[in-house]
Amino acid sequence: MKAAVIVFPGSNCDWDCYHTAKTSLKAKAEFVWHEEENLNSYDVVIVPGGFSYGDYLRSGAIARFSPVMNSLVEYVKKDKGLVIGICNGFQILTEAGLLPGALQKNKYLKFLCKNVKIRVENARTPFTNKCKPGQVLEIPIAHFDGNYTADKETIEKLNRNKQVVFRYCSKSGSVSPASNPNGSIENIAGICNEARNVLGMMPHPERVADPILGGEDGEYIFSSMLNSLKK
Amino acid sequence: MYLVKVFVRHKKGILDPQGKTIKDALHAMKYKGVGEVKIGKLIDLKIEAKSIEDARSQVNDMCKKLLANPVVEQYTFEIEEI
Numbered sequence: 001m002k003a004a005v006i007v008f009p010g011s012n013c014d015w016d017c018y019h020t021a022k023t024s025l026k027a028k029a030e031f032v033w034h035e036e037e038n039l040n041s042y043d044v045v046i047v048p049g050g051f052s053y054g055d056y057l058r059s060g061a062i063a064r065f066s067p068v069m070n071s072l073v074e075y076v077k078k079d080k081g082l083v084i085g086i087c088n089g090f091q092i093l094t095e096a097g098l099l100p101g102a103l104q105k106n107k108y109l110k111f112l113c114k115n116v117k118i119r120v121e122n123a124r125t126p127f128t129n130k131c132k133p134g135q136v137l138e139i140p141i142a143h144f145d146g147n148y149t150a151d152k153e154t155i156e157k158l159n160r161n162k163q164v165v166f167r168y169c170s171k172s173g174s175v176s177p178a179s180n181p182n183g184s185i186e187n188i189a190g191i192c193n194e195a196r197n198v199l200g201m202m203p204h205p206e207r208v209a210d211p212i213l214g215g216e217d218g219e220y221i222f223s224s225m226l227n228s229l230k231k
Numbered sequence: 232m233y234l235v236k237v238f239v240r241h242k243k244g245i246l247d248p249q250g251k252t253i254k255d256a257l258h259a260m261k262y263k264g265v266g267e268v269k270i271g272k273l274i275d276l277k278i279e280a281k282s283i284e285d286a287r288s289q290v291n292d293m294c295k296k297l298l299a300n301p302v303v304e305q306y307t308f309e310i311e312e313i
Contacts, residue, residue, distance in 0.1 A: 057297070057298070061297060061300065062297075065297065094302075095300065100302075101302060102300055102302040102303045104246065104248075104303060105248050105249065106248070107246065107248050108248065109248050109249065109252055147246070147248075149245060149246070150302065151302075183246065
C-alpha cells in the first residue's frame with residue numbers, strides 16, 4: 001500500500017499527514033511535489049492543509065493549477081484509489097471541481113483553532129465505514145476559510161445523495177446554529193463526491209490519530225480507508 | 232497593449248462577513264446612513280492582444296478559470312487601450 005502526500009509551496013500539515021499515512025494507513029508514504037505528473041502508483045492521495053501559495057487570490061485557487069492537479073483529476077476519474085483533502089486540501093479540491101461548493105471566510109471573521117465535535121452523517125463511505133451512523137467525533141479545526149457554501153440545488157443534491165459525511169454538532173450530537181463554528185451551510189464539515197472516492201473535510205483527523213497527540217478520533221477515518229482498500 | 236480592471240464581487244445572497252463588519256464599524260462611528268457594505272477585489276492587469284475583442288475574450292476566460300470562483304463570486308471588467 002502506497003500513500004502520496006502532495007506538497008505545494010505553503011503546505012504545512014504535510015508532515016503530520018505523512019506520519020499518519022505510515023502509522024494509521026500502514027502505508028509506504030511519500031511526499032509528492034506539486035510539479036509531479038503521475039499519481040497512478042498510489043492507493044491513497046492526501047491533499048494536506050496549510051496555506052498553498054499563501055492563500056493568494058482565494059484559498060486553493062492557485063494550487064488548483066499545479067501540474068499534479070491534472071493527474072489528480074485523472075486519478076479520480078479512473079478510480080485509482082482514495083483521495084482525502086484536509087482543510088486547505090478541501091479548499092483545493094473544491095477549486096479543482098473535484099468536490100462541489102466553496103469555502104468562504106468564517107462567519108465571525110476569526111481564525112478558529114480548537115477542538116470541535118462532528119457527527120458522522122454517512123457511515124457507508126470508504127472514509128467512515130469504521131464509524132457508527134451518528135457517531136460523534138472530536139477533531140480539531142484550524143482555519144479562516146472554512147465556511148462551506150453552495151447554491152440551494154447543490155445542497156439538495158448533496159443531501160439526496162448522502163454526500164454530506166460530517167456536520168458540526170454538540171457533544172450530544174445535535175446539529176444546530178449553536179454548534180456551527182464558522183457559518184457553514186447546514187453545519188457541513190465534510191463532503192464526498194458522488195463516486196465516494198474523494199472526501200474533503202475542514203477538521204484535521206491527522207492531528208488526532210495518535211494517542212500521543214491527545215486524541216484518536218481521527219484514526220476512525222484512516223482505519224476506514226485502510227479497511228475499504230483491503231477489500 | 233490594454234489595461235484591464237477586473238472587479239470581483241460576491242454573488243447576490245452570498246454572505247459577506249467582512250462587508251458586514253465594516254458596516255457595523257461605520258455605524259459605530261455614527262455614519263448611521265450607511266446601508267449594505269460589500270467587499271470585493273480589484274485586479275489591474277496589462278495584456279498584449281491582437282484587438283480589444285481578443286483581449287476581452289482572454290480576460291473573460293481568465294476570470295472564469297482563475298480570477299473569480301463562479302460558485303460564490305461574479306465579475307465585471309473594463310478595458311482601455313494604452
